[in-house]
Every structure is written in structure tokens, then in C-alpha cells.
Amino acid sequence: MKKNLVIVESPRKANTINKILGKEYNIVASMGHVRDLPEKGLSVDIEHDFKPEYEIIPSRRKVIQKLQQAVKAAEGVYLAPDPDREGEAIAWHLYEILHKKNKNARFHRVTFHEITRSAIQQAFAHVGQINMALVNAQQARRILDRIVGYQTSDLVRRQIANASSAGRVQSVALRIICERQDEIDNFKPEEYWLIDAIFQEPPDGPQFPMRLVAIDDEKVKIGSEKLCLEYCSDIRQGVYQVTLVTTKPGLRRPKPPFITSTLQQAASSNLSMSPAQTMRVAQQLYEGVEGAEHLGGLITYMRTDSVNVAKEAQEAAREFISAHFGREFVPGKPNVYRSRNTAQEA
Structure with missing residues (x-):
């Protein structure tokens, strides 16, 4: 009996899913992306709707050969890369490479957000198709990376000795850092002092750390050491008492789940x-x-x-x-x- 072929991104994930699905499925890892723009050249036809020119990544050629052999013997092919734009693009590239090797095989897109028995079984019970909107979003990001990176890097290398590269993200981030540094360099520091004190009564009683923030309901601003010492001298001479104690319940809500x-x-x-x-x-x-x-x-x-x-x-x-x-x-x-x-x- 022919097996169903499931393609995931990593061997570890393949091993885990294999234990859940059983012998009826052949689980193979693509090792991530299998096609990309060639490293040399722009590989984007700007004059014709920014059409990209993809090639199989050299380090993935043996993986592709293995997948092509597996597809020939499969009745159904389940594309199960990660559930995001990159994963959707990987699924599409796999389909573009593999579907011609077995025109009778049915290709499905499978997505799951956790690798548990119930999540995997639910995903395979409700298979879908490749989401081309996500694929095109990833392609737009990749094409922009190439156009901005190649053209900006060439400009930077001509202007700055020993410059390595520039890009869609890092160049903007560098500008933000430079602007922030300009703000720091132009900042005019203003001297200020804080006065903290520890009150205790009786001598072996509990300690209460305090900070001077106001005198006679007016906010205190201490702009020099001299003024700070004057306040400290006055504080040491003072007599203090607790005039009000307020107790109220506090409610602390848990933070949202991690993103x-x-x-x-x-x-x-x-x-x-x-x-x-x-x-x-x-x-x-x-x-x-x-x-x-x-x-x-x-x-x-x-x-x-x-x-x-x-x-x-x-x-x-x-x-x-x-x-x-x-x-x-x-x-x-x-x-x-x-x-x-x-x-x-x-």
C-alpha cells in the first residue's frame, strides 16, 4: 500500500509527528527553504512586474532528490511547514518542484500551531490549500530584501571604505540609532539630587525607607549639592510622626501569553x-x-x-x-x- 507523504521543515519535528501519525505516513524533512533567489545577481526582473528568478538552494539538492523519489510513491502529499508566511512560501516552493513528479498525487496544506496528538489529528482531519496571499506576502518581502539590499549595498561600498552591506531592515534601524545618538549628544544635562532617609522607632522597630518629594505640598527640586546638604541638615533636626496609614487590597492581573x-x-x-x-x-x-x-x-x-x-x-x-x-x-x-x-x- 502506498504511503501518504508528509513534508515538514525539521528532522526533530518529523520524528515527533511520526510517533503521532504512525506507519501509514512517511514523514520527511525539507530542512527549511528549498528554493531562493540566486546569491549572485539581482535575480528580480524589475521591468516585468518584479518577477523573481528562483533556483534550488545548492545545499538542498540532495533533499529535493529524496523528496522527488518519495512523491512518486505517494498517493497524498501533505505540506506541513510552519504556520506563517515563511512556512507558506516553503509549502508553495515544494509544490512547484514536486507536483510534476506525480500528477496523480493529491497535494494538501496542513497547518497546526502546536505539536500535540489532538492538534495534529485535527489538522489532518481538516486539510486545506496553499494560501497564496501569504505566499505573495513572503515573496514581496524577499524581493524587497534583494532590491534594497543589492542596490543600497553597492552605494554604501562606493562611499564608505570596508563597508560590508546594507539592507531593507538594517539600514532603517541604523538611521534610528544615529538619530537617537544625535539626541543623546545634544542633550543638555541638568544637575539634580535626591534625598532618601530611613526612619525607625523604636530603635529595634521596623525600618521605613522614605524619599523627599514635597514640602508643604510643593514638589521639591534640588539642583545643587549645597541645597541638598541644607535640606539634609533640616531633615535631621525634624521630629516626625505617622499621621495616616491606609490599607487597601491590590489586584495584579497576569500578563498576556508570550508573543x-x-x-x-x-x-x-x-x-x-x-x-x-x-x-x-x-x-x-x-x-x-x-x-x-x-x-x-x-x-x-x-x-x-x-x-x-x-x-x-x-x-x-x-x-x-x-x-x-x-x-x-x-x-x-x-x-x-x-x-x-x-x-x-x-
Whole structure:
């Protein structure tokens, strides 16, 4: 019996999905992008609607040969790269290369945002077609990269000795940095002083750190060391008492689920991880950890600016909190967060 062919991006993901789908499916990894603009030359026909000229990436030729052989023996081909613009483009490039090798095979697009048994089974039960709007969005980004990068880099190299390159993103970012540096250079520093004090009564009682912010309801602005010392002298001579104690409950709501940028920020602040390291670890967690008791991925897809959370994940979290901390810590309804209108639902 012929097998169905499933094409994903990475071998780790292939191994995890293979355990879920079973022997009926042949899972193969494309190793990411398989076609791109050639490294040399513009490879974009500006005079004819910016038509790109693609070629198979040299390092992917053996992968393509393997996929072409697998397609010949397949009844159905399931294109399952990541659920974003890059993944959609990879699926389209794979289709363009492979569909001529077996005209009887049915090609399907499969997307899932988490690698769990239920998510994979749901995705394969509701297959779709390649979203050309996403493909064209990726192509527009890639073509702009090439046009701006090639032409700007050539200009920069002629004007600046030992310059390496310029590009669609880095050139704009460099301008923002330069403008910010100009603001810093032109900033006129203004001297100011702060006065902090620790009050304690009796000698072994609790300490209360305080900061001088106002005198007689007027905001204090200390612009010199002399004035600061005068205030300190007056403060030491004063007699103080607590005139009012106010106690009120505080409500702190949990932050929204991570998106790509907030994940990188949290990893940098708390773990001193670089963005590249963070995304590498997140990719491994998404694809599944070898040897883990849990079958499947451990997080949802990490390249996203959507805060949507799968209902299955919500219920799992609520059950865990209830079992380990008590039902009183579980809200009546799950928290709801809204993504921006421009969020990519990946």
C-alpha cells in the first residue's frame, strides 16, 4: 500500500509527528527553504512586474532528490511547514518542484500551531490549500530584501571604505540609532539630587525607607549639592510622626501569553539569553524534546504576534492549578486577551 507523504521543515519535528501519525505516513524533512533567489545577481526582473528568478538552494539538492523519489510513491502529499508566511512560501516552493513528479498525487496544506496528538489529528482531519496571499506576502518581502539590499549595498561600498552591506531592515534601524545618538549628544544635562532617609522607632522597630518629594505640598527640586546638604541638615533636626496609614487590597492581573518579542525580552531580562539563543530553545520546545514522557511539543508556535491560547492548553493549566494549589486559585472564566488587528495568527 502506498504511503501518504508528509513534508515538514525539521528532522526533530518529523520524528515527533511520526510517533503521532504512525506507519501509514512517511514523514520527511525539507530542512527549511528549498528554493531562493540566486546569491549572485539581482535575480528580480524589475521591468516585468518584479518577477523573481528562483533556483534550488545548492545545499538542498540532495533533499529535493529524496523528496522527488518519495512523491512518486505517494498517493497524498501533505505540506506541513510552519504556520506563517515563511512556512507558506516553503509549502508553495515544494509544490512547484514536486507536483510534476506525480500528477496523480493529491497535494494538501496542513497547518497546526502546536505539536500535540489532538492538534495534529485535527489538522489532518481538516486539510486545506496553499494560501497564496501569504505566499505573495513572503515573496514581496524577499524581493524587497534583494532590491534594497543589492542596490543600497553597492552605494554604501562606493562611499564608505570596508563597508560590508546594507539592507531593507538594517539600514532603517541604523538611521534610528544615529538619530537617537544625535539626541543623546545634544542633550543638555541638568544637575539634580535626591534625598532618601530611613526612619525607625523604636530603635529595634521596623525600618521605613522614605524619599523627599514635597514640602508643604510643593514638589521639591534640588539642583545643587549645597541645597541638598541644607535640606539634609533640616531633615535631621525634624521630629516626625505617622499621621495616616491606609490599607487597601491590590489586584495584579497576569500578563498576556508570550508573543515573539515579549518572549525574547523576558529571556534576556531573567536569563540573560540572546534573541538567537531564545528562539533556538523555543524551536526545540515546539518540536518536542527527545526522551520526554510527554509526546509532542511543549509550547505552541513561537514566531507569532498573537496572544491567542488553545482551549486545550487553557484547560490543562486550569486542571494543574486546581490539583496542585486548590480550586480557589482558578478563576471562574479563563482570562481573555486580544491580539492587535495586524497580528499574524500563528
